[in-house]
Amino acid sequence: MRKISYLIWALALLYFIIYATSQPLRQAVNQNSSLAILHGGLGIIFIGGILGFILLRLWRVFH
Numbered sequence: 001m002r003k004i005s006y007l008i009w010a011l012a013l014l015y016f017i018i019y020a021t022s023q024p025l026r027q028a029v030n031q032n033s034s035l036a037i038l039h040g041g042l043g044i045i046f047i048g049g050i051l052g053f054i055l056l057r058l059w060r061v062f063h
Helices: 002-021 023-031 033-062
Strands: none
Touching (some): 002 023, 002 033
16 A cells, blocks of 8 residues: 555656646646646645655654
């Protein structure tokens, strides 16, 4: 289960790297509501993964 979570987070990271470097992809996301919803979902996964990683490390430090 942990490997699947890491894989999904890595895919979200890869998407945002491509999104940051691709002007056509940014324009497509701005013009298409389905892509905008996908973009938002991947953003939640990406930020949630970062926060989860930080919280896991803090928990391991204090326990």
